[in-house]
Amino acid sequence: MLSAISAVRPPKILARILVATAVLCAPAQADPAGDKTLLLLTNPDSPPYVEKEADGRLGGLFTDLVSASLAAGGVSFEIHAMPWKRIYRELAAGNADGSFAWAGNPRHHDRFIVSRPFYHNSWSMFTWRTDIDTFGDLKRLPSLPEEDAPLLCLPHGWTMPDWLDRLMVTGRISRATPNDITHCFQLLARGRVAFAFGPDILTHNEIDKALATLDPWTRPDLRELPMEDAAVSGTMHVLFAKSPDKSGVRYRDAFDRGLAAIIADGTYEALVRKRIAGLPARTQSDVLRRLAAEGFVSAPSGHSMAATP
16 A cells, blocks of 8 residues: 655754655655655544554544555655644645545635545434433523533634534534544543534444543433434545645545545455444444445445455
């Protein structure tokens, strides 16, 4: 997938703000922007999607998929890690070429060149409140001032889905924004926030870790809310910077072509299966079935939906 992985000297404009020294690099042939190397930014705060591996390198399912798509599209690239707030600022200023992974949101199209979806997430929400049994109950919460509304935890820099944004604007919820999803579930397990929300693979992993740190006799009874509504699933994208030379459009087109290629030749499915192999069989099946419905992987046949190591 990657031809090389190494540490490199970052551009001067980013040198002071790079958080991680791990950088993914991949040379490619027929680069759509000539000899230029695409600079991509991400934050390894959402394992198993984007994370630091044990050796300090950037990894995770989204890193694998984006890297393979760019390589297949003929793009030379580097991936640097930094906080989301800085990522957005650098990308908007044109100091970086792209960033992943961003949830689909119409507002992104105003400022960036947006790739086709490269993954389809299903989201989960947990709460300890006994008066909330379904997602619909959130819409029926009373409208309160921001300081009195129940807190929903979503990490700083994460895109607030439109349907959650509407709940916040109408005073049904307010938002807590720690630095990462792990902290969100620690706050939930301690009763400091009323709700925690995130992609299904990630949330199920984090809820178990958070509860394991508490006394089983005093920890709250956390429940997952049914989230069947299609509005609570979402697509993931790469954002490319807009620039006078239209390089963002060329990078986007190359990424989209590469993504189509790795879907067609089975690389996409192989990468997904490898990354989810350690998850419970039901979770693996849910992920593969959802991706098959969106055309990312082959349709299920028989009972062989579980991933293989």
